[in-house]
Amino acid sequence: MTRLACLCTLLAVAACGDNLHPADVEVDGAADTDGAPSTDGAAPADGGSTPDGGSTPDGPVDAPVAVVTDHQYVVDHLEVPHASGDGRRLGLDLDGDGRIDNKLGRLLSGLGALSGGAISLQGTFDNLVDRGGILQVVHLRVDDAGAGGVWWRAGRNPMPRPCASFGDTVCRHHLDGTGQFSLAQPMTAVPDLDASLDGAALTTTGSVEIPLAITLGPVSLPLDLSGARVQATVAETTLDEGVVGGGVRQDRLDRSFVPVLALALVGIVNSANCQPSGMDCGCPAGSPARIILTIFDHGPQDCAITVDEVRQSALFRALLAPDLDLYRCEPADQPLDQCAFDPENPDGVNDSVSFGLGFHAVMGRFPAPPAP
Ligand SMILES: [Ca+2]
Ligand SMILES: [Ca+2]
Secondary structure, three states: OHHHHHHHHHHHHHHHOOOOOHHHOOOOOOOOOOOOOOOOOOOOOOOOOOOOOOOOOOOOOOOOOOOEEEEEEEEEEEEOOOOOOHHHHOOEOOOOOOOOEOHHHHHHHHHHHHOOOOOOOHHHHHHHHHOOOOOEEEEEEEEOOOEEEEEEEEEEEEEOOOOOOOOOOOOOHHHOOOEEEEEOOOOOOOOOEEEEEEOOEEEEEOOEEEOOEEEEOOEEEEOOEEEEEEEEEEOOOEEEEEEEEEEEEHHHHHHHHHHHHHHHHHHHHHOOOOOOOOHHHHOOOOOHHHHHHHHHOOOOOOOOOOHHHHHHOHHHHHHOOOOEOOEEOOOOOOOHHHOEEOOOOOOOOOOEEEEEEEEEEEEEEOOOOOOO
16 A cells, blocks of 8 residues: 555656646645845844843944854764655755755655665665764854854764774764864855754755765765755754755766666566566566566566666656756756856756755764854
């Protein structure tokens, strides 16, 4: 039933492309904070009176000095959408239309459910985070009014080392709350994202490119998130219930992610007890292999699928059609890697596929941005 429902969802999304599919309409979308019409003038929007009774007269005479605090974290867990509903739960509204954007997440959730968990990137992500293959650090700076910024960087040179020895199967030593790191790119004076802290709830506006690559065997997948945003709950020493979302540029997706996904589908068929011919290729009824063959085995129909067959299929192309417009290409046929990243002034042609995932972070130390 769940597999069938999942298949229906996949087919429905494909049939509708990325426009106006009911499943995309978020009923309970967590209030999205972007679309702020007024570019922030640093002054707190409405209730900006200082909470500690510091009556703010009109002159600059004894205007209260904002107390700024810095918090540093390292991501110790990334949650990849893999089950039904994860696409929504782990997504953000990236284009400000009030609907969650997580097309790749929805696809991964659908494939996870469809394959009974056989297709999941979670283990890969866990492995990489545990061993420092994915190393992301987050600097949060907020004043006592809750306004500030977020810097998100790739970390380097973790100390202590992630694994104590070759025989260490757990690793994660750099994620014990005392880890120290250097940065792949230095901190700038201006934060990557404007941040707003309401109680413990952190939201951001603006957008940044978050470098993220995962390695699957010999293949490295660039999953850099363009136009990324972040939300999380800020606790004493952790960032909880974090969600980071952005767009994966189409050319990056096509080059690396698509073949790997296709390979995973082929692997499911190859490892199933199907036959080279006959009714339903002899696959057990309702098995992932049978469902996958039904969808993809068409050219030629021979009870087997190839990576190219999957890649070329209309369904796969529709499922991964870009839904975000983040780059401006001039002229229009300019290769994407030469186009300008300009989400505020794009060219009207979608170029990236939305992707959101969950994260959790613990304390870490690394070079801070310049003092304000
Ligand atoms: Ca949206
Ligand atoms: Ca574009």
